[in-house]
Amino acid sequence: MTTKDIGPKNAVQKGAEGTIDYVDERTGVKTGTRWFLFRNIPAGTSWFQTLGFTAMVVFGMQAITGIILAMYYVPDTRGGAYESIQRITEEVTWGWLVRGMHKWGASVMIIIVFLHMARVFIWGAYKYPRELTWVTGAMLLLLTMFMGLTGYLLVWDQKAYWATVVAVNIFASAPIVGPYIGDILRAGPEFGPSTLSRFYSIHMLVIPAGIATFIGLHLYFIVRLGISEPPWSKRRLRIERDEEDARRKAARERAKELPGAVNYPATWPAKAEEAAR
Amino acid sequence: MKPADKRAYDKDYANAKKTGKPFFPYAIFKDTIIAGLTVVSIIVLAIVVKVEVGEPVNPATTDFVPRPEWYFYFAFELLKIFANQDVLTPVIMATFMVPNIMIILLVVWPFIDRGPERRIWKRPFAMGLVVIVTGMLCYLTYLGAQTPAGVAKGGLPVSGLDEEATKGMAVYIANGCGSCHMVAGVGAPGPGPDLTNEGAKGWDNAKMVAWLKAPKAPMPSYASLSPADLEALATFVNGLGTKYK
């Protein structure tokens, strides 16, 4: 599959093409990328269909800003957590910006994911064959909310602490399993040092891994099944108009074929329409 | 969906794809614009509304209303709505039944609504549901945002307080009890019960202190208060409606 050169090529270009071909022969990335990028989607996809991609980009941004924050954050309640947040906000270069983006990003992501879900619901895009795309999406919504819950505590100031006490207590007040969920989240009956490290590990390892997995599945389904068409796309409207016309025409034909049935009520609309033409 | 409907859809979609456009650049173009605008807005928000460092954690006091992040306001408000009714063990309704029913419905929705119709104006029930659920979530979130910030800062309209009870009332106010309880019409109407007549239950201080140390969720534990504060608080709460009115 080497390229057939016409005329001399410079060595760098040749080397690059050679490398790409070498990798493609063994992995199929070039073919795969081309298939992914140039596969057809229905014409007239709408602006509303950008929200899923946007949620993905915001998640990526949260991952990057989160990694930077983790470089400075110390999950220690006995002098560390609060102080490291203070340092990030007041001393670290651009620290306030990274923290601000992570904090705002969390709220924005929840809003975007909700809007994306509303678009999918309103369009009926969850119907056959995309049911499982919806189910993986629902998991993503829940995981995103959990991300917000576990992240808020890490700031370890009064507001964050009490907000999380209340939120965890909401879970803990569920019957039967509630107290266990509470104990698992808190790492014991009380909020304390282990609670913070537990939240930290859930927030930066467990849930992100879950979100990444479900985004992978979600995307696999989307690419495999194709993105749905807006219910009001030009093509659909044309088909519906044609169907409607065909139906009316058939009704008119039927009306003509019934000679004695001039006053047969079922034919009146068709007759009226004909008269109007 | 019936098999015939499925085949009709597959055929129709294959047609849409055949007469469609390539993903790159048409879809990517719109995606990039909206995602780019979103990221820029996040950066602008981060610059304009700077993050703050609040006060360090002190489990012994809450001098403001403890409440969750805004995206859990709706759960908190649900709790309040159900907390004041004694039917169907209210807290269970709010924290277990309602959210779980909502989550299960969310996950299995595509298996409930399986008709082939996708046009918006032909699915009035689904659209009604969107409006009702979204409206409810917005309204509950709005209610959550409305909860007065410093409930009962200036004291409670209760008279007849002795020295110990005055101290107890200060502890009550300092710890944000008023964000979940009401005394003589001051404070939040839930999720905790109205404490105006708490004294009528006739608990002794030991029982009250034990409750404050290990209450039933969602009330937080106040085990980290000093024994003197707990005692004063217990005296105050146990006298409400009887000694102190």
Ligand code: HEM
């Ligand atoms: C982290 C959260 C999420 C990410 C990153 C994400 C990503 C995406 C992307 C990139 C698409 C392609 C089309 C578009 O952008 O609209 C999509 C489509 C879809 N999403 Fe999501 N999504 C998320 C959450 C959800 C949720 C919460 C649901 C519903 C419960 C959902 C259900 C669907 C369905 C059914 C489709 C197919 C729609 C169609 O083909 O028209 N997704 N998602």
